[in-house]
Amino acid sequence: MRIKVWDLPTRLFHWLLFVTVAAALWSGWVGGSWIEWHGRLGLLVLGLLVFRLVWGFLGSTYARFAQFAPTPGRVLAYLRGRWRGEGHNPLGALSVFALLGVLLWQAASGLFSNDDIAFEGPLADLVSSGTSTWLSGLHRQGLWIILGLVGLHLAAIAVYALRGKNLVKPMLVGWKESDDPTVRSAKGGKLWALLLALALAAVVVWAANGGLLPPPPPPAPTPAW
Secondary structure (H helix, E strand, C coil): CEEECCCHHHHHHHHHHHHHHHHHHHHHHHCHHHHHHHHHHHHHHHHHHHHHHHHHHHCEHHHCHHHHCCCHHHHHHHHCCCCCCCCCCHHHHHHHHHHHHHHHHHHHHHCCCECCCCCECCCHHHCCHHHHHHHHHHHHHHHHHHHHHHHHHHHHHHHHHHCCCCCHHHHHHCEEECCCCCCCCCCECCHHHHHHHHHHHHHHHHHHHHHCCCCCCCCCCCCCC
């Protein structure tokens, strides 16, 4: 039978995050004039993550964190071949939470970082120069952690594909075929929840971009002589 697994907001989040993170990694690696775009993309990543955190509590069945939280019991059952369910399996859930955590740290640290040339994160003035430099170093090292986690994620997709399980198609179309009569299509994820998640994401991005900071002082007047 066909069941709905991934709602549209979850699917849009997934693919937008993939494209945005890829573009952010590339622009950060290239640097130069692209570093301004790197900052903008970082803000977009932060907004997407905030949306997903809210949607993890208010979204539809299989998008909710409580549904796929990788508890020790679930992980053990999966390793023993006894786990049954739809959505993220317990090992996949570990990968999801790791990626969300690392990307959230990466986006947050970038707000206080600098490139030692001309670029500073929108909140860099809130910390000392030494702290900003320290966070900048950690931010740069985070690149390799992200690449490693993404690599593991893609490898898992490839392994499942070799076993005849297509994990990409459900994330594109939202539904999949299931031979388990006990599973049900996803429910929930109301319009008000979507609007609330989008609003909270927008507020966080506005604040992260310096929206709560006082405006900079006007430039000193140029002498007439």
